[in-house]
Amino acid sequence: MQFIDLNAQQRRIRNNIENRVKQVLDHGQYILGPEIQELEEALAAFVESPHCISCSSGTDALLISLVALGIGPGDEVITVPYTWISTAEVIAMLHASPVFVDIQPDTFNMDPDRIEAAITPRTKVIMPVSIYGQCADMTRINAIAAKYAIPVIEDAAQSFGAKHHGKRSCALSHIGCTSFFPSKPLGCYGDGGAIFTDDEALAEKMRQIRVHGQKVKHQHPLIGMNGRLDTLQAAILLEKLEIFPEECTLRWEVGQRYNRLLSDIPGITTPFIAPGNDSVYAQYTLLTENREQVSSALRAEGIPSVAYYAVPLHLQGAFSDLGYKPGDFPIAEKVASRCLSLPMHPYLTAEDQGRIAAAWVPNLDR
Ligand SMILES: Cc1ncc(COP(=O)(O)O)c(C=O)c1O
Numbered sequence: 001m002q003f004i005d006l007n008a009q010q011r012r013i014r015n016n017i018e019n020r021v022k023q024v025l026d027h028g029q030y031i032l033g034p035e036i037q038e039l040e041e042a043l044a045a046f047v048e049s050p051h052c053i054s055c056s057s058g059t060d061a062l063l064i065s066l067v068a069l070g071i072g073p074g075d076e077v078i079t080v081p082y083t084w085i086s087t088a089e090v091i092a093m094l095h096a097s098p099v100f101v102d103i104q105p106d107t108f109n110m111d112p113d114r115i116e117a118a119i120t121p122r123t124k125v126i127m128p129v130s131i132y133g134q135c136a137d138m139t140r141i142n143a144i145a146a147k148y149a150i151p152v153i154e155d156a157a158q159s160f161g162a163k164h165h166g167k168r169s170c171a172l173s174h175i176g177c178t179s180f181f182p183s184k185p186l187g188c189y190g191d192g193g194a195i196f197t198d199d200e201a202l203a204e205k206m207r208q209i210r211v212h213g214q215k216v217k218h219q220h221p222l223i224g225m226n227g228r229l230d231t232l233q234a235a236i237l238l239e240k241l242e243i244f245p246e247e248c249t250l251r252w253e254v255g256q257r258y259n260r261l262l263s264d265i266p267g268i269t270t271p272f273i274a275p276g277n278d279s280v281y282a283q284y285t286l287l288t289e290n291r292e293q294v295s296s297a298l299r300a301e302g303i304p305s306v307a308y309y310a311v312p313l314h315l316q317g318a319f320s321d322l323g324y325k326p327g328d329f330p331i332a333e334k335v336a337s338r339c340l341s342l343p344m345h346p347y348l349t350a351e352d353q354g355r356i357a358a359a360w361v362p363n364l365d366r
Contacts (some may be wrong), residue, residue, distance in 0.1 A: 001343055001352055003182045003304040007249070008347035011238055020235040029266035032211075033231030039238050040194075046241065049196035051203035058157040058179025059086040061193035063093065064227055065153050065175045066125065068205045071096050075124040079155075080110045081312040081324075081330040083129040087155050088313050091127075097322065099123070100314050102329040106272040108132065108285070111331075112140035119148055120290055126152050130159035130169055132341075133185065133251070133282035134273055138164050138172040145173075153177060157193075158282035160186050161248040165276040170196040174324075180229075180237060185251065185280040186244050188233040242335040248280050250346035255281040257350060258342065261357035262286065268360075283308055283341040291340050294360060301359040306341045 010017070024033060031139055044052040045263040054092050055061050071077065075096040079087055080103055088098040101114040110128040126145050127137035138154060145152045152225060156162075157179035170176030178184075180192035205222070208215050213222035255271070263270045269287040273279050285308065288294050295305045312332040314324035326333065 001303050001355070002345075003306065003343050004345045005343075005347060006182060006187070008345065009240070010242075011143050013243060014350035016239045016242075017236055020239050021232060024232050024235045030231050032228060033234070035234035035238060036229060037040055039229075039234040039241075042238060043194055043240055044196070046244075047095075047168045047170045047176070047196055049168075049176070049198065051197050051200065053195040053197075053203060053206045053210060054234060055193045055195060055227045056229060057191040058155075058177060058181060058184075058193040059090060060225070060227045060355040061126075061179070062086060062153065062155060063090040064206050064209050064225070065177055065195055066090055066094055066096070067209050067224075069125060069151060069175075070201055071124055074122060075128055076120060078115060078118050078123055078130055079123045079127040079316040080131075080308060080332070081153065081329045082335060083131060083313065084157070084309065085313060085316065085318070086157070087127065087129055088319065089354060091146075092319070096124070097122075098319070099327060100324065100332075101290075102331045103131075103335065104137075105134075105331050105335070107134060107274050107277075108335055109134065110141065111134035112144060113136050113142065113276040115144050119150070123148070123150055126150055126319045127155055129157075130162065132271065132285050133159050133162055133280040134271075134277050135159055135162050135164035135169050135172065137274065139276075142173055151175065157181075157184065160184065161251075161280040163246060163278050170194075171198075174199065175202070175340070180233070182353060185248070185282050186237065186240060186252050188240070190230065190233055192229050192233045192237065194229075247346040251281045251344075252278060254344065254346065254348050254353070255279060255284055257353050258284050258356075261353055262360070265357075265360060282346055284344040285339050285341045287335065287338040288340050289338065291338060295340060298356065298359050301355065303356055303359055304343060307336075307339055308341050309339070312336045 007148040040052040081100040152173035209224040210227040213220040213224035
């Protein structure tokens with residue numbers, strides 16, 4: 001059994017993808033070719049956001065956003081310690097400081113109740129993460145940010161397609177950033193990402209940063225980077241986007257089936273989805289008291305499982321200069337010590353899910 005079976009999707013749409021790729025090979029505009037604009041329009045329409053800027057990865061989407069907001073040395077960005085490293089890495093890359101706040105014990109997303117205590121005159125951005133496919137409480141986070149006039153960037157690398165009170169992830173705040181890494185809910189066949197914003201001037205600046213600060217060729221009024229999405233990846237994403245709404249529904253169904261199979265097993269806490277949210281289950285992550293035992297029992301049956309994220313960011317060597325220590329974020333640390341992600345993709349069969357649940361139960365009897 002595979003953790004994420006990308007081939008099942010490819011078998012469905014391989015011909016269409018090949019046709020799309022062939023069109024790019026025929027016109028030969030590999031950099032910012034026509035598929036880029038077509039994709040940006042399609043993504044903006046899907047998310048219902050006025051502006052989409054495609055880019056080279058989810059990490060670069062976050063980096064371009066922070067650069068566009070002018071974040072630099074001395075600035076603070078409030079974020080969470082329980083996420084993939086990119087979220088805080090881009091802040092540190094700009095010589096600004098990540099300021100962590102703990103997560104909620106049930107959704108594993110930023111706890112809005114802890115934000116105000118972390119705000120200082122140097123706070124320039126609040127950057128929640130919509131972890132595992134479920135949006136953070138963007139309604140409350142936006143309200144707090146508005147009170148202090150601080151922009152919000154949703155790190156929606158894992159939640160593309162999810163909804164929060166009827167609105168899509170990425171369109172919930174000033175800026176939303178996502179990733180098209182192959183295993184993400186909407187993935188390409190390499191690296192890719194996108195930024196969404198409702199601010200036209202900011203969108204223009206981000207487009208400029210994406211291409212070495214250029215607006216007019218060979219004129220560089222701004223410092224930028226090479227942050228473009230490849231035309232070939234845009235072509236692949238256009239085909240995948242066609243079936244993405246259906247895949248979001250399939251993901252939800254796979255998640256609900258897991259809940260039914262696993263929620264009565266002692267020692268397991270299945271994922272909690274907050275009222276007003278759904279989830280695209282980028283990961284199906286539960287909490288278990290005996291992770292090592294369970295994951296080795298699953299492995300013995302040929303079932304992969306992964307502990308995303310076993311070490312929270314405040315305890316990573318890369319952030320040792322921030323001076324955090326064990327115990328600073330007890331909820332993130334507790335979740336990190338118990339989390340376990342199971343195989344998850346839209347084409348996971350009921351039979352395979354049954355095998356996973358069956359492998360679990362005898363293990364607990366031992
Ligand atoms: C929460 C989060 N933020 C940012 C990223 C970075 O995305 P990418 O790998 O496309 O750079 C990821 C990817 O794993 C992620 O999960």
